[in-house]
Amino acid sequence: MKESYEVIVVGGSFAGLSAAMQLARARREVLLIDAERPRNRFATHAHGFFGQDGVPPAQAIATATAQLRKYPTVTLLKGEAHRASREASGFRVELTNGFHVKAERLILATGICDKLPPLPGLEGRWAVSVLHCPYCHGYEVGDRRLGVLATHPLSIHQALLIPDWGPTTWFTQGTIEPDAEEVALLSARGVCIERVPVAEIMGEAPSIDGVRLVDGRVIRIDALFISVRTEMASDLAEQLGCAADEGPLGPVIRVGDFKETSVPGVFAAGDASTAMTNATFASASGVAAGVGAHRSLIFTK
Incomplete structure (x- = not known):
């Protein structure tokens, strides 16, 4: 696999897959990194999600992953991203196995953890x-x-x-x-x-x-x-210096309309970026982040 992409998406659940799909359809080179530990892994079924009511979350993720895999500009990588930094040409992401990749844009769909x-x-x-x-x-x-x-x-x-x-x-x-x-x-x-x-x-x-x-x-x-307190599942946003706000139940990455964070070139989607958390909100925010990242490649130099 390559070491450089136009966009790296970290997180392969509802938000990350939705973001990557927009970029794939825009024919951009995108790498999706997924540790396969989604927040919804404890739920046997997902409900209230358009066209997917009653479908197990793991099944919905598997179907979306298979659909994404058909796009030739997409690379899927199983692994955990544990370091991220800005470089002159974009961003560098390092995995726990020591492998590193680079991209012009970065989408964090890293999720949150529930603290019972x-x-x-x-x-x-x-x-x-x-x-x-x-x-x-x-x-x-x-x-x-x-x-x-x-x-x-x-x-x-x-x-x-x-x-x-x-x-x-x-x-x-x-x-x-x-x-x-x-x-x-x-x-x-x-x-x-x-x-x-x-x-x-x-x-x-x-x-x-x-x-x-x-x-x-x-x-x-x-x-x-x-109602449980939540924590960020990853500290990548903190490493990059992305601003966060204290939500009603835990920290939330601060984002704009197209999910851009306070750090230019970094976008955030899913539960880590909103206090309103469910599958539909996660997927919708992923769409916004994917579109936002694509637009930034065109209009921001």
Whole structure:
């Protein structure tokens, strides 16, 4: 394979593949580097994505990768990019195996990591019965007993949403106390407020039978929604000096309309570039980044 390309895309999930597709169709030389650790690898099915509802994420990624592979100007490389730097002619990316490549433009579709709170039983149920997005997973647990675990002030917002899918208990964990107006809103939505902290998730993972509170009481639920803190899955944006903002749940790379970062020639797409995270948003941002990178090759010298 070559050592120099017009564009390097780091990350081969929904955002990175969508970005690379635009560049492939523009007949540009593009290298896609993928470590094959997408954020959605824990989910058995993806929902709400146009034309792909119910398709396993791994299957959607495999199909898109096979389609991208048919374009002659595309090179796919399995590996982890761990260093990136600016050079006079563009950017240099080094992989963990020591191999390095160069490009005029760089698209970071490196994603984020979910950081679950230290409550026993959460990790083994993540993306199955412990869920973060009702639009992605709510329909599948509809009309069942649902819980919302408070980890962040946004948990109130989540608790107000969830009753559209089923009867809801909001566990404040003794850390978030709603004001009078919020109590009224929660009551109007039929949300039961439980202030005693959850100590244990019950049932054989990945299912949930209920939760045991620190006072010994057991409350039966079938699924638990939770807003988790997130971290960047890669520090490449930081290495390059890309500006970031603190989003509601974690850092977000600052981007413009076509996903250009604060560093000329570097674009960012996917969950690392937006606080609104799901498959559709990721793919759309990848399209914008791919188009943005292509336009910059033409109009920016």
